[in-house]
Amino acid sequence: MQETFKLWEQFTSSYTNMMFSAMEQGIKQSRAFKDQMDETREKILRAWQFPFNSNSDSGSENDHLKDEVSRLQAQLDKLNKRVEELENKLSENK
Numbered sequence: 001m002q003e004t005f006k007l008w009e010q011f012t013s014s015y016t017n018m019m020f021s022a023m024e025q026g027i028k029q030s031r032a033f034k035d036q037m038d039e040t041r042e043k044i045l046r047a048w049q050f051p052f053n054s055n056s057d058s059g060s061e062n063d064h065l066k067d068e069v070s071r072l073q074a075q076l077d078k079l080n081k082r083v084e085e086l087e088n089k090l091s092e093n094k
Helices: 002-048 059-093
Strands: none
Touching: none
């Protein structure tokens, strides 16, 4: 009977350690998988982030880009107006 208890004690002790190790390994793998998914998600978001996205961390950079685009748009409008005026003058002179 004593031998049976010893065997049972050894079995439960080793089984408990084995189950604990298995659970610990599963948790480590889950964390590693989550970290990989988070990293991949961040890379994808950075790759597809539109420069004028208001959710980005670089608000001042976005404001600067918006100002530059507005300035370039104004220059294009001026150039378009000048081209139109030149076309009108050329067509009048014909």
